[in-house]
Amino acid sequence: MADQYAGTDLGEQPPAPPPLPVLRWAEPPEGPVVVLLDQTRLPAEEVETVCTDVPALVRAIQTLAVRGAPLLGIAGAYGVALAAARGFDVDAAATQLAEARPTAVNLAHGVRRALDAHRAATDKGATPEEAATAALTEARRLHTEDAEASATMATAGLALLDELLPGGSHRVLTHCNTGALVSGGEGTAFAVVLAAHRAGRLRRLWVDETRPLMQGARLTAYEAARNGLPYTLLTDNAAGSLFAAGEVDAVLVGADRVTADGSVANKIGTYPLAVLAKYHHVPFIVVAPATTIDPRTPDGAATEIEHRPGSEVTQFTAPTPGATAGTGTAGGTPLAPLGTQAYNPAFDVTPPELVTALVTEAGVVSPVTRGGIEELCARSRQVTIS
Incomplete structure (x- = not known):
């Protein structure tokens, strides 16, 4: 796939933008x-x-x-x-x-x-x-x-990328938003991408739009543009064709919960990317602080998954200047017939066998196993096995 599909190449790196007042x-x-x-x-x-x-x-x-x-x-x-x-x-x-x-x-x-x-x-x-x-x-x-953890994860994640992908011209696919907007620092997975960019080793960031609330399109693209990254936005269901074309070197995502066996709960749409990555022999890397590990949740099946209003799926509400934050239950453009029921889980769970590595500020776990998670928790100052 040639660069006629490239969305944004911003040339020379501009000065670092001021920190976001998150x-x-x-x-x-x-x-x-x-x-x-x-x-x-x-x-x-x-x-x-x-x-x-x-x-x-x-x-x-x-x-x-x-x-x-x-x-x-x-x-x-x-x-x-x-x-x-x-x-x-x-x-x-x-x-x-x-x-x-x-x-x-x-x-x-x-x-x-x-x-x-x-x-x-x-x-x-x-x-x-x-x-x-x-x-x-x-x-x-x-x-x-958290700011310190973000910096540590960025360094460790870039070192892992360079180890897994010798050559230093990384094409990375990400899902949802994992930058300064989610962190006390520069983020989790996005912080690794930003470190690669600053080191001159990022060829392209592929940004999943992340339906239905478009955190990738609205937020990750916003942060990528703000930091001068070479990035391209794609619809979630275009990811498969991108893998098939050999245009993805690694997948980097965050996590909302990592269970005791290493299962990863993250924004809905993460699990399909892990399956695609496994099939196409592409590293699938999770970057999250050690506080995201929950040893009290034994496995992925025990993770409580938040379900959000169906209107987020049946309507589209674009950010509008002067709008008030809401759940999308009113004021949106209808996308489906009135009365349509919607399945709208906020997260899905990726089993540990699909995860190449878990990067935290306390260390990297690879392969991701229950024993590896226990060792990581034992090393962490913030998470202990109860």
């Missing part, structure tokens, strides 16, 4: 708030959403104004700190946050860390203000740790 804590005179870049408005416009309480943050999580497994953990931690700082019921807030999206294990992890810090301070006789500060300090610590 999530931040702010303290205006009216009281502390969590400020989010509203991802439902991208790429049309960069607009921030201000959450003054936990219900607002939960809505932002459920409507995907804030999304991505690592970032959800950070948001959850800041949400606990917000409840504490504003004098709300911290335990109730933690429960609401942890249950906002059930598949992404990082969300509950972040909530738990901030809640444990708050409880520990309270148990030591801290005032409510001091306990709130303890929760905020832990949220900030998690934010920093």
Whole structure:
């Protein structure tokens, strides 16, 4: 396949863009708030959403104004700190946050860390203000740790790519969005791609559109363009022809949960890519922080899969300047007859035998086995076998 199919070649690399203001804590005179870049408005416009309480943050999580497994953990931690700082019921807030999206294990992890810090301070006789500060300090610590993990994964992932694909002209296919929009740093799988680009070893990034909510088309393409990457967007069902043409050297994806046996829950459409990669002898690499590993979930079959509104499939709602984040239940363009039922799982599960390697900040597991996952968890500072 020649480069007449190439979507975007941006020539010489421009200066690195400023960091995306994805999530931040702010303290205006009216009281502390969590400020989010509203991802439902991208790429049309960069607009921030201000959450003054936990219900607002939960809505932002459920409507995907804030999304991505690592970032959800950070948001959850800041949400606990917000409840504490504003004098709300911290335990109730933690429960609401942890249950906002059930598949992404990082969300509950972040909530738990901030809640444990708050409880520990309270148990030591801290005032409510001091306990709130303890929760905020832990949220900030998690934010920093995730940025550091992102950088480590980028380095490890690029080294693995170079080992698997000698020659240094990588054509990488990715699915959904795994960049700065999901992370305290530059992302997970996208951070590896960005490292390859900066090293002059990325020939092309193939971007799956990622139906039905188009996170690839809206968000990954946005980040690729912002960073000057050579990228091409494709419909999800064109991936097979791309593999058949020999145009994919590796698949790099993120994860929302990795179970004890190494099964990977990720954005719907990931599993078919793993099957295609296996058939075509293409490495299939998962990049995720160690907090994404959930040793309490024994295997893929035990993973709780979130199902979203059918209207996301039966209607199309494009980002519109001035629009309000929502679940796509109103205001969309009909794609199917009125009353059509839709099957709309947010995630699918890829079995470990289809995964070439799992890259984390605590190390790389390859092949991906239960024993390898246990060893990785034992090395990690953040995940322990319970």
